[in-house]
Amino acid sequence: MAGRHLLAGCAALVLLACEPARPPPPLPLDSPAPAAISAAIAELPAPYSSGDYLKGRRVFLRCRGCHLIKEGAGDRVGPNLYGVYGRAAGSVAGFAYSPAMLNANRIWDAPTLDAFLTNPRVDLPGTRMGFIGLRTEAERRDLIAFLRVESAR
């Protein structure tokens, strides 16, 4: 009797041990290829290089009311963010930026985006971006990874 229980227990253990690692959730159809995603994120400095594209994409839902991030898709309340990574602040032609943004004199990269997105009005007094900021470090890390990928398409 005890032997049978033992056997059943062992079988369960083996099954558990053999269960394959859970596959990552599928990417939405309009995402770049997984290799392109990893390559773009790998170029970021730590800790952004461990950012999660899919999670960042979810954080971006909070930006989407004001920003599109598709080439040629135009501006909303905020400028189009296509290619934002690596470009100069305030440089989308035809967008009515605040004087603060026009004079910001910075390139958007991981550290400058991180500081701005943490608390836009503290980082850039006078900005017209009406967004409270993202206080959670992991959210900013994932979002910056997402922005990097979308900028590199």
Ligand code: HEC
């Ligand atoms: C309520 C609308 C609104 C929301 C929400 C918002 N933004 Fe903005 N954003 C703006 C506006 C307006 C500007 C232009 C600010 C200025 O000129 O001072 C801007 C500017 C920016 C810029 C500078 C762009 C450039 O061309 O220099 C970045 C980067 C940016 N936003 C990222 C984000 C991200 C990422 C989020 C989501 C976490 C977000 N924004 C949420 C309205 C918004």
